[in-house]
Amino acid sequence: MFRKLVTFDEAKQLIWQTLKPKPLGTEEIPLLEAYNRVLAQDVTSLLDIPPFNRSTVDGYAVKAKDTFGADESQPVKLKVCGLVSIGEPPKVAVADGEAAEIVTGAPIPQGADSVVMVENTQRDGDDLSVYGSVTQNENVLKKGADIKQGETVLKAGAVLGSREVGVLAALGNAKAHVYVVPTVAVLSTGGEVTEPGKPLPEGKIYDINAYSLCTAVRESGGNPVYSGVVADEKEPLRRALEQAVASADMVFTSGGVSVGPKDLIPATVDSLGEPGVFLSGVAVKPGKPTTVALIGDKPVFSFPGHPTSALLNFNLLARPVIQVMAGKSPSDMSSVKAFASRRMFSAKGRRTFVMVAVVPDAEKRVTATPVESNASGAITTLAKADGFVEIPENQQFIDADEEVRVWLFKEKT
Numbered sequence: 001m002f003r004k005l006v007t008f009d010e011a012k013q014l015i016w017q018t019l020k021p022k023p024l025g026t027e028e029i030p031l032l033e034a035y036n037r038v039l040a041q042d043v044t045s046l047l048d049i050p051p052f053n054r055s056t057v058d059g060y061a062v063k064a065k066d067t068f069g070a071d072e073s074q075p076v077k078l079k080v081c082g083l084v085s086i087g088e089p090p091k092v093a094v095a096d097g098e099a100a101e102i103v104t105g106a107p108i109p110q111g112a113d114s115v116v117m118v119e120n121t122q123r124d125g126d127d128l129s130v131y132g133s134v135t136q137n138e139n140v141l142k143k144g145a146d147i148k149q150g151e152t153v154l155k156a157g158a159v160l161g162s163r164e165v166g167v168l169a170a171l172g173n174a175k176a177h178v179y180v181v182p183t184v185a186v187l188s189t190g191g192e193v194t195e196p197g198k199p200l201p202e203g204k205i206y207d208i209n210a211y212s213l214c215t216a217v218r219e220s221g222g223n224p225v226y227s228g229v230v231a232d233e234k235e236p237l238r239r240a241l242e243q244a245v246a247s248a249d250m251v252f253t254s255g256g257v258s259v260g261p262k263d264l265i266p267a268t269v270d271s272l273g274e275p276g277v278f279l280s281g282v283a284v285k286p287g288k289p290t291t292v293a294l295i296g297d298k299p300v301f302s303f304p305g306h307p308t309s310a311l312l313n314f315n316l317l318a319r320p321v322i323q324v325m326a327g328k329s330p331s332d333m334s335s336v337k338a339f340a341s342r343r344m345f346s347a348k349g350r351r352t353f354v355m356v357a358v359v360p361d362a363e364k365r366v367t368a369t370p371v372e373s374n375a376s377g378a379i380t381t382l383a384k385a386d387g388f389v390e391i392p393e394n395q396q397f398i399d400a401d402e403e404v405r406v407w408l409f410k411e412k413t
Contacts, residue, residue, distance in 0.1 A: 004281075005281045005288070007351070007393065008282060008351040008393075011282045011284075011292075012317065014279055019321060021320075021321045023180070023324070024182055024249060026040040026177060027180055028175045028178075029175060029176055029178060030175055031174055034165055034168070035160060035161065035162070035165065036160065036221075037159075037176065037178040038158070038159055038160070038178055038179045038221065039154055039156055039157065039159075039164070039176065039177070039178060039179075040156055040179050040327060042152050042156050043154040043167075043168065043173070044151065045147045045148065045149055045150065045153055045171050046149065046171065046172070047172070048143050049147035049170055050143060050145070051143065052108070052143050053107065053108040053140055053142055054106065054140070055104055055105065055107075055141075056115070056139050056140065057104055057115055057139045058102070058103050058104050059101075059116045059119075059120075059121065060078070060100065060101055060102060060115065060116045060130075061084060061094055061099065061100045061109050061115050062094065062099045062100075062114055062116055062134065063113055064113055064114040064133075066096065067116060067130050069133060070130045070131060070133045071131065072131050076129070076130040077127065079097060079098050079127065080099055080127075080128050081095070081098040084108075086103050086105045089107065090106075090107055093109055093111045094111035094112040099116070099128050099130075100112060102115060113136050114135065114136055114137060114138045114140060115134070115138065115140060116132065116139075117132075117139065147171070153171065157329060179326055179327025180327075181223045181326055182249040183225055183248045184222045184223065184224050184225065184248055184322065185244035185248035185250070186224050186225065186226055186251075186252045187210060187226075187227035187228060187230055187244060187253055188207045188228075188229045188253070188255060188305075189232055189237065189254065189305075190229070190231070190232055190255045190256065191231050191232055192205055193205060193255070195229055207229055208382070209307055211226075212307060212382065213252050213303075213310060214226055216314050216315070219410075220319045220323055220326070221323055221326035222326060225248060227240065227243075232255075232263075232264060237264055237265070238271070241253070241268060241300075245272060245295050245298050245300065248298070249325065250298060250299045250321075250322070251298065251300040251301070252300075252301050252314070253301070254302070256302070256305070257280075257289040257302045257305075263289075265302045266280050266291045269291070269293045269300050269302060272300075273295040274295075276295070277291060278293065278294065279293075282313075283350045283351060283393065284351045284352070285351070286313075287304055287309040287353075290304065290309075301317065307381075308385070311382065312388065315409070316353075319333075332407075333387070333408060333409070334407075334408045334410075335387075335407045335408060336405070337366070337403060337404070338356075338358055338365075338367055338368040338403070338405075338406050339367050339368065339402065339403055340368055340399065340401060340402045340404050341367040341368060341369040341400065342369075342370065343400050344398040345391075346392075346393070346395055346397060350393060351393050352391040353389070355370065355381050355385035355387075355388050356369055356370055356371060356386065356387060356406055357384055358387065358408075371384045386406065387407045387409050389406055389407075390405075
């Protein structure tokens with residue numbers, strides 16, 4: 001079902017124009033379930049943080065003026081008027097010439113404006129000797145010093161990690177208003193494919209693509225649903241695809257997109273509903289047979305069966321769509337500059353993506369070294385490649401020692 005091949009840039013434009021991806025909606029979830037979710041609205045503080053003036057040290061709450069001139073040779077004498085504990089309102093007030101014992105985090109009692117560290121004092125009963133002066137507000141964290149009431153603390157679109165969840169908890173939020181996570185059905189096709197964990201019959205291989213694609217979906221902000229392996233037979237394939245489209249917000253398949261007699265995916269997907277397949281074949285290497293459809297409002301991406309081709313074209317074409325559907329801003333993959341370790345050739349007339357490992361050379365420069373592979377399906381490429389180098393259609397090769405940009409599958413550690 002190949003149509004005229006479109007360029008890589010045309011393919012990206014066609015995908016965005018046809019799919020018009022947007023967030024699926026919002027929901028409120030418990031804060032403890034909010035990790036890695038995307039905030040759907042700005043968060044404004046309804047209170048000051050801290051909500052009261054508090055001590056930052058263990059010591060004595062005092063009036064700063066009462067400690068003026070205190071030093072090791074001439075301590076100031078004060079009377080201890082009581083104790084301020086953490087987690088409760090002060091039960092004492094500090095008058096002139098008085099001090100209240102206080103612990104870190106406890107509220108500053110009325111009348112006091114600073115705290116003397118316990119190391120700078122000596123106590124005998126209720127008599128306190130102060131051996132160092134303090135200034136007003138010294139060792140005091142003022143009300144609202146961290147967050148002020150009415151301040152916008154987190155912006156919509158923020159991905160909630162441990163720090164952001166901590167901020168929401170500090171504001172008293174037990175729930176978070178987040179974007180709905182898109183559900184993505186992922187299935188593999190082919191009579192030669194067997195699910196991992198089962199015995200491997202002669203002539204078959206284990207399913208790589210569904211597992212790598214499921215993980216890539218999760219990394220992009222989606223919720224993958226593994227839909228198993230389907231044989232290259234028209235009716236079982238159609239039933240599996242119908243179920244996937246009905247049960248998920250998006251569908252990924254791998255295999256069955258070329259031009260062989262068992263490559264049934266493009267025609268079968270196209271038969272599921274309007275508008276159907278709108279992209280079938282991209283002028284790229286690897287991944288030329290990549291096919292994209294829209295069934296109702298459900299995007300369907302069909303990748304080649306070769307593992308490297310499938311994962312590469314996921315990152316190039318599908319990853320940004322998932323990000324937008326999950327409420328994220330579409331973001332480029334991370335990249336590093338490197339020097340080509342040797343000449344890399346392009347495929348004539350096609351945008352070429354060369355899988356490379358990022359390694360230091362003898363001069364400690366960062367180099368991009370092509371990962372040896374006789375075919376785009378070589379399994380070792382997945383493990384050895386850190387990312388890829390892009391060669392435009394009109395460029396014949398990248399020369400050795402030429403500076404290149406390597407787009408990374410994940411951050412280098």
